[in-house]
Amino acid sequence: MSNDIQHKHFTRSEMVSELLRKKALTVIFTLILLSAILFIAGLSAGSTVLNPLDVVKHLTGAGSGEHNFVIHTLRLPRMLLAMLAGAALGVAGLIMQGVVRNPLGSPDIIGVTGGASFAAVFFLTRLAGSVSIKWLPIAAIVGAAAVSALIYALAWRKGVTPVRLVLVGIGLSACTGALTTMMIVLNDEYSTTRAYLWMTGSVYGAKWSDVYSLLPWVALLVPLSLLFAKSANVLETGDETAAGLGVRIQLHRIGMLTISVALAGAAVAFAGGIGFVGLIAPHIARKLVGRAFGYLVPVSALIGSMMVALADVVARTAFLPLDIPAGVFVSGIGAPFFIYLLYRSRHQ
Amino acid sequence: MTHLFRRTAYKWAGLALTLLIFAAAFAASLAFGQTQIKPGTVWEALFRYDASVQEHVIITTSRLSRALIAAVIGASLAIAGALLQALTKNQLASPSIFGINSGAIFFIVAAAAFFSVSSLIQYMWIAFAGAAAAALMVYALGSTGRGGMSPMKFVLAGAAISALFVSLTQGVLVTSEQSLQSVLFWLAGSVAGRTVEMLLPILPFMAGGWIAAFLLGHSVNILTSGEEVAKGLGQKTLWVKTAMIAVIVLLAGGSVAVGGSIGFVGLVIPHIARGLVGIDYRWIIPYCALLGGSLLLLADVAARFVIMPQEMPIGVMTALIGTPFFIYIARRRSGRI
Numbered sequence: 004m005s006n007d008i009q010h011k012h013f014t015r016s017e018m019v020s021e022l023l024r025k026k027a028l029t030v031i032f033t034l035i036l037l038s039a040i041l042f043i044a045g046l047s048a049g050s051t052v053l054n055p056l057d058v059v060k061h062l063t064g065a066g067s068g069e070h071n072f073v074i075h076t077l078r079l080p081r082m083l084l085a086m087l088a089g090a091a092l093g094v095a096g097l098i099m100q101g102v103v104r105n106p107l108g109s110p111d112i113i114g115v116t117g118g119a120s121f122a123a124v125f126f127l128t129r130l131a132g133s134v135s136i137k138w139l140p141i142a143a144i145v146g147a148a149a150v151s152a153l154i155y156a157l158a159w160r161k162g163v164t165p166v167r168l169v170l171v172g173i174g175l176s177a178c179t180g181a182l183t184t185m186m187i188v189l190n191d192e193y194s195t196t197r198a199y200l201w202m203t204g205s206v207y208g209a210k211w212s213d214v215y216s217l218l219p220w221v222a223l224l225v226p227l228s229l230l231f232a233k234s235a236n237v238l239e240t241g242d243e244t245a246a247g248l249g250v251r252i253q254l255h256r257i258g259m260l261t262i263s264v265a266l267a268g269a270a271v272a273f274a275g276g277i278g279f280v281g282l283i284a285p286h287i288a289r290k291l292v293g294r295a296f297g298y299l300v301p302v303s304a305l306i307g308s309m310m311v312a313l314a315d316v317v318a319r320t321a322f323l324p325l326d327i328p329a330g331v332f333v334s335g336i337g338a339p340f341f342i343y344l345l346y347r348s349r350h351q
Numbered sequence: 352m353t354h355l356f357r358r359t360a361y362k363w364a365g366l367a368l369t370l371l372i373f374a375a376a377f378a379a380s381l382a383f384g385q386t387q388i389k390p391g392t393v394w395e396a397l398f399r400y401d402a403s404v405q406e407h408v409i410i411t412t413s414r415l416s417r418a419l420i421a422a423v424i425g426a427s428l429a430i431a432g433a434l435l436q437a438l439t440k441n442q443l444a445s446p447s448i449f450g451i452n453s454g455a456i457f458f459i460v461a462a463a464a465f466f467s468v469s470s471l472i473q474y475m476w477i478a479f480a481g482a483a484a485a486a487l488m489v490y491a492l493g494s495t496g497r498g499g500m501s502p503m504k505f506v507l508a509g510a511a512i513s514a515l516f517v518s519l520t521q522g523v524l525v526t527s528e529q530s531l532q533s534v535l536f537w538l539a540g541s542v543a544g545r546t547v548e549m550l551l552p553i554l555p556f557m558a559g560g561w562i563a564a565f566l567l568g569h570s571v572n573i574l575t576s577g578e579e580v581a582k583g584l585g586q587k588t589l590w591v592k593t594a595m596i597a598v599i600v601l602l603a604g605g606s607v608a609v610g611g612s613i614g615f616v617g618l619v620i621p622h623i624a625r626g627l628v629g630i631d632y633r634w635i636i637p638y639c640a641l642l643g644g645s646l647l648l649l650a651d652v653a654a655r656f657v658i659m660p661q662e663m664p665i666g667v668m669t670a671l672i673g674t675p676f677f678i679y680i681a682r683r684r685s686g687r688i
Contacts, residue, residue: 105503105507107504107507107508107510107511108507111514112507112510112511112514113510157678157682158682160682166503167681167682169503169506169507170443170503170506170677170678170681171678171681171682173448173506173507173510174674174677174678174681175674175678176510177447177448177614177615177670177673177674177677178670178671178674180517180670181539181614181664181666181667181670181671182667182670182671184538184539184664184666184667185539185663185664185667188538188539188664189658189661199521199524199525200525202521203518203521203522203525204518276518278514278518279514279515279518282511325526327522327525327526328521328522328525330518330521330522331518331519331521331522331525331526332522333518334514334515334518334519334522335518335519335522338511338514338515338518338519
């Protein structure tokens with residue numbers, strides 16, 4: 004990117020980007036290593052503590068099979084689902100922050116997650132008896148998409164500016180929030196508790212089928228978002244600059260929003276309303292590898308997945324026999340951390 | 352800014368008219384519901400009470416306290432919203448959008464779950480603490496950083512803080528299931544099922560807040576004409592701002608303690624009041640009190656009919672009314688933000 008613009012300093016900019024590349028690759032490699040350690044540790048920890056070596060043996064197929072149930076049926080799908088959801092939320096947040104050009108503009112703040120929650124709670128309280136629970140993810144994604152389309156349409160006034168997008172989103176999310184509460188309040192006790200637990204965000208009781216259903220979304224959409232890397236870098240500089248450089252702003256914005264919404268919707272569908280990941284993961288990613296979108300995508304995905312996985316491991320082990328929803332933990336740790344980040348950025 | 356009542360005489364007449372609307376809304380709140388009661392019977396119940404008449408009992412035991420609570424909360428939230436909009440110079444400010452309501456709610460839910468607090472007067476102090484915590488966090492987040500205080504930053508900071516408190520509240524509720532059912536309806540915002548006795552201990556604080564807001568009116572006028580101007584005129588702006596925050600916390604926190612999460616009143620009403628009387632806060636505050644009370648009374652009446660025979664939580668009702676309004680202002684104003 005930078006060599007296109009700065010022909011005069013060709014060698015120097017090439018050197019800088021080479022340095023950046025090395026740094027980014029080091030970061031990505033380190034994060035993968037940490038994820039692997041977290042993965043093994045997470046599979047070992049729990050009410051039955053396993054030897055990490057046995058876990059590795061099991062994963063490589065050399066195990067004796069005695070921990071088959073604990074690892075393969077209980078912990079592995081839960082771990083994988085947490086990581087996939089976290090990766091999806093991290094990238095969804097990154098893209099959304101780029102589109103609205105504000106570090107606070109993540110899917111959960113501007114109402115996309117609220118739409119998904121509304122649809123899912125509607126499904127859980129009104130339709131769950133007559134329609135198979137398998138359709139819950141579809142309901143959540145449809146909800147996220149519908150609310151996003153509504154936000155975009157309502158923010159449209161000879162084009163869409165990031166400010167209007169955010170403000171309309173916040174207004175709508177207050178509305179979907181109120182409606183969600185209403186459906187929960189006006190229902191019988193059983194579905195209320197279930198819907199509420201879901202809303203809080205939990206990978207409790209994750210099954211392999213959930214993992215297989217979420218995997219294609221993440222595996223497809225995260226690489227797809229890299230296609231927008233160039234326009235994302237330009238869009239960040241502002242509408243005028245972007246238009247001047249020939250980026251078709253509205254078109255690219257819609258494309259990026261679609262990916263972000265689909266990722267957020269899919270993650271919310273399987274893991275419930277886990278907040279703050281889409282807000283924080285991109286922040287940390289930017290601190291680590293700078294502003295180049297191409298590096299930010301994998302780093303945000305890795306950090307997001309580690310956040311949710313770590314939160315879930317701590318939430319299910321620290322308060323045994325209680326199994327606290329991961330979402331509570333993410334926001335309990337994430338929100339103060341986020342405030343700290345904002346405070347820091349002020350002093351730089 | 353253009354407004355409707357330009358002469359002082361018109362403003363007084365408008366105030367009388369608003370008072371009339373408020374009285375009508377109050378009467379409607381007493382008369383309409385599952386049991387329809389004739390205006391004449393309402394009058395008799397209030398002034399020639401007869402315990403053997405069923406309608407009289409309905410009015411004095413449930414409808415009257417409900418109407419009083421709706422009026423008090425509506426007035427308080429509207430005044431808090433007006434002060435918040437003046438303080439942050441932000442058209443979109445209101446206690447619910449800024450996370451002040453969710454802060455108070457989280458503190459109450461946490462106190463109920465972990466310290467088994469149950470008396471309303473304790474709830475009130477806890478709600479004040481929660482409202483103050485959220486208000487200070489949002490104010491700090493919104494006014495720091497590059498570019499100083501900007502409306503956009505305030506709204507986003509409010510949304511972030513409110514998301515924080517909402518998820519923490521959910522966390523507490525999920526881990527202690529038995530408390531979930533009992534607080535859910537209250538969480539959604541409701542003025543039903545409360546007695547006047549619950550309102551009485553809080554009323555002096557609320558009334559104090561109203562009076563303080565009215566007395567602050569002149570200082571607020573000076574402050575809204577600009578920080579520099581205010582300082583030039585010898586105003587201690589820090590003190591005025593602190594007093595405004597204190598009144599906002601008092602009114603919003605007290606409202607949450609009684610009625611749970613009721614949003615958008617503090618957003619909509621100040622706009623209407625400014626449209627009627629302009630930018631003089633000595634007029635805006637009383638108009639806000641009467642109009643806010645009327646709005647919540649009417650919303651409460653509507654909430655009884657929308658999904659009969661069940662009742663809609665009034666917080667949902669105000670959100671349904673307020674969201675289109677919020678989006679309208681956001682679309683109109685965001686060019687200037």
